[in-house]
Amino acid sequence: MPSASPLLLVTPVYLAGPGDPFTVTFPLDTAPGWTRTETADVLRYTSPCGRATVAHEPAAGPRSWTVRGYLAPDGEPFWAARFGPGTPAEITTAFTTPLIDGLRSNHRDYLEGGPQYRPGSPASLLAERGWWPNPNSPSGFHDQIAPDGRAYYRHRVGYQPPQAELDGQVPASWAMIGGSPHRPLWQADFTIGVPFYLLTRSAVALAVHPARRLRTDIPRANRPHVTTGRAAPAAFALSAEEPPTPASAPNSTTAGGPRRR
Incomplete structure (x- = not known):
């Protein structure tokens, strides 16, 4: 019998x-004091202090x-981070794990x-x-582009009312975009008020973390543009620090396109 895909x-x-x-769910399910509630409309985790929630709302899109x-339990939201459909789970978790x-x-x-x-x-760490x-x-934005040209970090320039950001009436203060802003593969948005260290940890994950996947999990159109290496059982530990080295030499072609600085 053929062996399982590595x-x-x-x-x-x-x-x-x-x-x-x-x-995403494992660190929340195992975090002391966090409560999980689930209905047909939402899966929600609430922090022990009541000042943060992490929610999956199917109406907003799969995954x-x-x-x-929140400034106080049961109050109005003070800031929000939205990880849209298709956002790699590692980027979401690089935000939620230090939040916990x-x-x-x-x-x-x-x-x-x-x-x-x-x-x-985030901008200086990405520049490095x-x-x-x-x-x-x-106009109104400052973008940084990944070396392969296939991801963006966006900062909105100028003031917008914080409530308008929270309500989605104006673009968020920061965004991470996979693909291109005109044809995004996924997008994560962060409003003013997000604790800056959470944004920084997510930016580091965006730039340096590998993802652990079966080959069939990688979108077919993206496969020519990624590098893969065999993952040993202990080779991957999610954090917002520098990533591990793959357990073996790469076994696929590297990303295409010019590497611009």
């Missing part, structure tokens, strides 16, 4: 496909997640002087990894 480490993560929802932050930990200290552990603080903005500014960014 798990692969796939880079870049933004072309790897959405992945397994378990990657989409919305994270909301950060709420224990009211985010202080992740601010300057805290034990989990990491210097650098070869993401380059788009001279043709649309």
Whole structure:
């Protein structure tokens, strides 16, 4: 009998496909004090302090997640992060995992002087990894483009009312886009007020994390543009730090297109 298809480490993560929802739900299901409620309309996790929720609402699209932050339990949302359909689960989890930990200290552990603080903005960290500014960014936005030209990090320039962002009436302050802004494979949006360390951790995941996939999980159109390596059982540990090295030499072609700096 033929052996089962091996798990692969796939880079870049933004072309790897959405992945397994378990990657998102497992840290939430096992986080102390977080409660899970499920109806036909929504799967929701609520933090022990009541100041954050992580929800999958099927009406918003398959495998989409919305994270909301509150100043007080049962209050109105103060900020939101929306991970649209198709967003790689590793990017969503790079946001929710430090949120779980950060709420224990009211985010202080992740601010300057805290034990989990990491210097650098999302834009500077991406620039260090070869993401380059788009001279043709649309009016009102500043875009950085991945080295292979197949993902964007977008910052909206100028003030918009925070409530209008939360209601989706205006573009969010920041966005991560797989593919192109005109034909996105997926998009994640972050409103003003999102704790900056969460945005930074997601940006690092966007730039450097591999994804663990079966080859059949990788969208067919993306396969010529990714690099894969065999994933050993302990080779992948999700965090927002630098990724592991694949367990073996790559076994597929590398991403096509020019590498621009």
